[in-house]
Structures are given as structure tokens and as C-alpha cells.
Amino acid sequence: MNIKRFLFANIYTVFAFFVEIITILTLININVSLTVLLFVIFSFIVISLLFIANRINTGKSNSAFFRKYAEGLKTDEVNISLNNYEEKISKLNAVIGEMKEASDGNLHIPGFADVFESFNLITVRLLSELNSAKIFKVNRNEFLGNVAHELRTPIFAIQLSLETLEDGAINDPKVNLDFLGKAIRQSNRLKELVNDLINISKLEAGMKLSKRYFSINALISETVHELSGIVSKKNIKLAFENITSDKTQVFADAERIKQILINLIDNSAKYTPEEGSITIRTEDDEKCVLITVEDTGLGIPKEDLPRIFERFYRVDKTRSRDMGGSGLGLSIVKHIIELHNSQIKVESEVDTGTSFAFKLPT
Numbered sequence: 278m279n280i281k282r283f284l285f286a287n288i289y290t291v292f293a294f295f296v297e298i299i300t301i302l303t304l305i306n307i308n309v310s311l312t313v314l315l316f317v318i319f320s321f322i323v324i325s326l327l328f329i330a331n332r333i334n335t336g337k338s339n340s341a342f343f344r345k346y347a348e349g350l351k352t353d354e355v356n357i358s359l360n361n362y363e364e365k366i367s368k369l370n371a372v373i374g375e376m377k378e379a380s381d382g383n384l385h386i387p388g389f390a391d392v393f394e395s396f397n398l399i400t401v402r403l404l405s406e407l408n409s410a411k412i413f414k415v416n417r418n419e420f421l422g423n424v425a426h427e428l429r430t431p432i433f434a435i436q437l438s439l440e441t442l443e444d445g446a447i448n449d450p451k452v453n454l455d456f457l458g459k460a461i462r463q464s465n466r467l468k469e470l471v472n473d474l475i476n477i478s479k480l481e482a483g484m485k486l487s488k489r490y491f492s493i494n495a496l497i498s499e500t501v502h503e504l505s506g507i508v509s510k511k512n513i514k515l516a517f518e519n520i521t522s523d524k525t526q527v528f529a530d531a532e533r534i535k536q537i538l539i540n541l542i543d544n545s546a547k548y549t550p551e552e553g554s555i556t557i558r559t560e561d562d563e564k565c566v567l568i569t570v571e572d573t574g575l576g577i578p579k580e581d582l583p584r585i586f587e588r589f590y591r592v593d594k595t596r597s598r599d600m601g602g603s604g605l606g607l608s609i610v611k612h613i614i615e616l617h618n619s620q621i622k623v624e625s626e627v628d629t630g631t632s633f634a635f636k637l638p639t
Contacts, residue, residue, distance in 0.1 A: 328533040340489055366407050369400065423589040425606065427604060431463040438463070473605040477588065481611035486530040491567055493517045493527045493534075497557050500538045508546045514554040515542070521559040527637040529567050533613045534637070540606040541570040541633050548631075549574035565636040576627040584621065
């Protein structure tokens, strides 16, 4: 293999060598004088040495070109662990731009174009990785800021209620139970937030699903029965329309699908006014079952629809926090559905209602 590579890389030298051998043999056969023969041999040696020297210089030139830009990509030990992605990306873009401009004068050199293409591919991939790391850093900082804000709200409310009781309100029968109730509600909200943070952390880490065949209609009926008491407090009608046969089974993680239904129904109940309705519907769709959760609630503005599945995103931040919830419910729904190799679709119209739909395989 090494001999073949050598011959291919030095094809012109090998060709010249054979031509010279043939020339020398021809001159010997026609009885050329020794002086002429020696001159031809000497000329061959000189030309070969010049060609080899040119090849060596070309190799050195290629090495020097790429070594220059490789040095430019190096990061000193002080900055290597810093998250200064803007500076690193700017530096890399400058190196790529300068390298492309300088390469035009070297493309005639044998082998340069292939090496340049490979080197350029590496720098472009490095740039892509830096951009991904930058986005991750922004998302992480935003997430940590949101978590801190969401935790602070219930903690502050609990602290305020307890301090008020400590200052004497505990002895006032007119307000003591009210402040205790506020502390309990905020404690439950805090618990819900922590549980949702744990859930979404597991989902993003690639939670393993326990898939099996089960009756989707039976699961929905059970969930509707369990949540009917919650929605009835607001005089909201919770209905289930099972167009799909009760014998139809889906292949999924029943516990996680129930979590999806609870989150969607709970979300609809928060934003549906009194005397409204929430309808869960199942329909056959080829080799799947289409599940829809539809309400007659406040609706979601069109500009907010692309972001409603983001963690802690709230359409009406003040009103949403007053209604409770962690702000992670829809994000958890999206993650679970994607783990089932499906997608959730949402349609909404302000003051008319919202519809969430997803499919499960049968």
C-alpha cells in the first residue's frame, strides 16, 4: 500500500525515470560516445534533483500555510475554559475569511485543494459547535433565571404569611386560617414546581418508556372521571366523545399518556371561563388514533402559539401565576409525545377556544 501511494504521489518522477532509462539504452545501442552518454545521465540526475527539491518545497509551503491558520485557532490555557463564545466565534470567522482569501494563490499547487477542503471542513464544524454551545449557554442561563423566579414567588408568599402569623395574626380567629390557607396553597405550588422540574429533567435525559397495548378509551374515561370534580367547581362541562371503538388499543406508555391528558385538561380548565366546556375526542386515523382535547376558553394569540411549549412561557404572565401551575405543563406534554415518536398540534382562536391534538399508534 505504501509503495502504491509513493508511486502515485511521484508519478512524474517515475515517468521521467523510465524515459531516461529508455533513452540511455537507445544511445548505447546506436554507439553514442561516452561523453554524450555521461552528459545525458548527468542531466537526468540534475533534473530529478530539481524536481524532488520542488516537491519538498511545495510540501513545506503547504505545511506552512496550514500551520499558520492552525496556530490562529489555538486558545491559551487561560481562556480555554471561559464561556466567551462571542469572542471565539468572531476569531474563528476571521481565520476562515482570511484563509479563503489566501488560498486562491495556492490552488495551483498539487494536493493543496484537497487538504484545504478538509481543513476548511474542520473549521466550519468547529464554528457550528461553538454556535451550538453559545445557544446552550443562553438557554441554560434563561432556564436558571426562570427557575429562580418561579421558586422565589411561592417562597416569598409562604414567608410573608408565616411572618404575619408570628406577628400576632395567629391569635386573630378572623384571619389566622386565611393566612394558613395561603401558606398551604403556596407550599403545594412549590411542590408541584419541584415535581415538574424533576419530570422534565428525566424526560430531557431520555426517560425510558414502558410501552404496552391498552384501551385508550378506558384510560381517557378513567382520567375524565378523576378530574370531573376539579372542573365542576367552575361549572365547566367535561365530556368524552369516543368515536373510536372501545376495543381499539394503542401501543404507548399508559402512565405517561395519562399525564399528558391530566396536563392538557388542567391547562384548559385554568383558561376556560365558567359555563364553558372541555371535550376529549378519539378518532381512527389509518394505523393511529387521533386524540383531541378541545376547550371553549380564552384562546391563545397567534403570535404566542409557536412558544407555548417552551419552559415557563406564559401568554399572560400575571394572570397565569395567579391561576397557579408551574409553567412546565405543556413542555412536559411535548416531551412525552416526542418520546412516542409523535407530534402535538395546536389550533387556537382568541375568545373562542383552543384545540390540542396528537396521534398514538395502534
